[in-house]
Amino acid sequence: MTNFAVQSEPSTAVNIFSELEKHDYEQLIFCSDPKVGLKAIIAIHNTTLGPALGGTRMWSYHSEAESIVDALRLARGMTYKAAVARLNLGGGKAVIIGDSKTDKSEALFRTYGRFVEGLAGRYITAEDVGTNVRDMEWVRMETKYVTGISRALGGSGDPSPVTALGVYMGMKAACSERYGNDSLNRKKIVVQGAGHVAYHLCGYLRSEGAVVYVSDLYEEKARRIVNEYGAIYVAPDDVYDQDAHIFCPAALGGVLNDETIPRMRFEIIAGCANNQLKDEVVHEQMLIDRDILYAPDFVINAGGLINVANELEGYNQERALAQAREIYDVIKDILSIAKRKKITPNSAAIHLAEDRLAKIGQIKSIYAGHSSYAGRLGEMNARGMLLKT
Numbered sequence: 001m002t003n004f005a006v007q008s009e010p011s012t013a014v015n016i017f018s019e020l021e022k023h024d025y026e027q028l029i030f031c032s033d034p035k036v037g038l039k040a041i042i043a044i045h046n047t048t049l050g051p052a053l054g055g056t057r058m059w060s061y062h063s064e065a066e067s068i069v070d071a072l073r074l075a076r077g078m079t080y081k082a083a084v085a086r087l088n089l090g091g092g093k094a095v096i097i098g099d100s101k102t103d104k105s106e107a108l109f110r111t112y113g114r115f116v117e118g119l120a121g122r123y124i125t126a127e128d129v130g131t132n133v134r135d136m137e138w139v140r141m142e143t144k145y146v147t148g149i150s151r152a153l154g155g156s157g158d159p160s161p162v163t164a165l166g167v168y169m170g171m172k173a174a175c176s177e178r179y180g181n182d183s184l185n186r187k188k189i190v191v192q193g194a195g196h197v198a199y200h201l202c203g204y205l206r207s208e209g210a211v212v213y214v215s216d217l218y219e220e221k222a223r224r225i226v227n228e229y230g231a232i233y234v235a236p237d238d239v240y241d242q243d244a245h246i247f248c249p250a251a252l253g254g255v256l257n258d259e260t261i262p263r264m265r266f267e268i269i270a271g272c273a274n275n276q277l278k279d280e281v282v283h284e285q286m287l288i289d290r291d292i293l294y295a296p297d298f299v300i301n302a303g304g305l306i307n308v309a310n311e312l313e314g315y316n317q318e319r320a321l322a323q324a325r326e327i328y329d330v331i332k333d334i335l336s337i338a339k340r341k342k343i344t345p346n347s348a349a350i351h352l353a354e355d356r357l358a359k360i361g362q363i364k365s366i367y368a369g370h371s372s373y374a375g376r377l378g379e380m381n382a383r384g385m386l387l388k389t
Contacts, residue, residue: 016068023076027122028068031115036107037098040115041067043075044123045091048361051121052092053147053308054078055128056112056139058100059252071095073253073275078305081298083353084330085323087309092123100130109135113142121145126159126308129195129252133158147308156315159307163272164200166303166324171205171246171270173331174295178268182328185209188244190234190266193251194221197272197304201250202229215239216251240264249273249297256294261286270295277346284346295331296349302327 020028026047031040044052054075061067071093079091096112098104116125116139126148127136137153139146149155171189172182187210191198194216202225205212212231215238216222225231234242240263247266249255253275261283269276269292276297277283287294303324310320338348 019072023072025072025075028072029115029119031112033111036105036111037103038108038111039064039097040094040112041071041097042094042115042119042123043071043092045072045075046079046357047090047122048357048364049082050088050090051124051145052078052090053082053124053126053305053312054091054093055126055148055304056094056096056131056135057128058096058098058104058130058135060099061095061097064097067095067097070253070275077274077298079357080350080353081302081305082309083356084299084334084349085302085306085309085327086356087305089124089305089309093128094123094125096130104135106138109138110142113139113146116145117143119145124312126304147311149311151315156307156311156317156320158196159304160196161200162307162317162320162324163197163301163304164204165321166306166327167197167201167248167270167272167300168204169325169328170295170300170331171248171268173328173335174246174268174270174293176332177335178293183208186211187246188242189213189246189248190239190242190244191215191225191231191248191250192236192239192255192271193249193273194218194225195250197301198248198250199225201248201272202231206230213239213242213244242266246270249276254278256283256287258283258286261290264290264292266292268293268295270300271297272301273297274301280346284344288344293335294345296334296346299330299334299349300327302330 025045027044029042074093075091078093082089082091124145124147133150136146136148140149148159151157176182184205185208189205189210190213191202192215194214202212206229213234214222214225214231215234215236217236222233226233240260243265246268249271251273253273256276257278274297284294306323307320310316334345334348338345
């Protein structure tokens with residue numbers, strides 16, 4: 001179909017190829033099987049550094065168009081996340097349209113695994129919002145291109161503790177920049193979302209003496225953190241109005257927008273959600289105008305990717321945790337670049353990522369031989385099929 005268009009916003013049509021070309025996406029794959037209720041989209045942004053790795057999100061999107069836009073933005077974020085974290089991986093992401101509480105089945109995830117297998121390693125999946133280790137084990141029944149499986153099967157299990165550690169260290173780095181020291185003791189921190197990463201993060205924050213406020217659309221999840229860690233519950237509609245030092249988005253993206261930013265009195269935004277800025281340029285500038293320091297999300301939340309990348313090499317949790325702690329230094333470097341070049345932190349992070357992509361891409365332009373091709377030449381030579389010179 002040559003005239004395909006999607007709605008990124010209710011009133012704005014977007015030509016899909018124009019959208020892919022704008023940020024140099026490589027591939028967009030639609031996966032459908034009505035028999036098992038599968039509607040999935042896989043977006044591959046960039047494979048300069050290696051195969052695209054990114055989780056599979058399951059969510060009840062308002063429209064199919066919204067799910068496409070989400071997959072594209074998330075995939076691009078994974079490219080930058082891997083580049084800044086110095087991993088030899090590209091950026092990809094997948095979304096499954098559906099209710100994660102009612103629509104899951106073994107058949108759905110195994111069918112999805114067949115589609116992943118069909119990409120022959122260009123995309124490696126893992127868990128994300130709405131999916132878990134069990135789901136990935138179903139996917140693994142049909143493809144080897146999956147990470148985040150249980151330790152019993154040789155994987156790393158739930159990556160959220162490593163993600164949480166990275167966010168914690170990044171938050172401390174932001175405090176060092178803002179306050180001259182990185183202590184979180186007595187800092188008031190609002191955590192929006194009470195999923196796996198937020199749960200472990202709140203443990204780190206409370207252990208350092210931070211005053212933690214937590215909220216979630218599902219109140220019982222937030223109440224668990226309140227009961228276990230002594231956090232303070234906040235209703236979802238009130239999170240943006242809190243008088244606190246730090247705001248930590250830990251749910252879905254797009255929460256930093258025209259409606260929410262004017263309500264904020266925070267001094268730092270440092271959280272684990274992806275794509276927190278609804279518009280990367282407009283809304284980061286709004287934060288700067290309000291003197292709010294923003295820690296780029298694709299940098300501070302890279303711990304999960306670090307964890308599953310380690311799984312591909314033979315998992316060692318201590319190594320993964322050590323790499324997650326290095327997010328402290330990466331955030332410090334980015335804020336230093338931003339100050340020196342007089343650019344925004346998000347722009348500095350993208351600059352750092354694209355610089356690595358360009359340098360490694362240049363290295364790969366040098367042909368170093370390919371085993372299958374070399375083997376074919378050897379076979380042809382043995383059969384006397386090559387010209388003698």
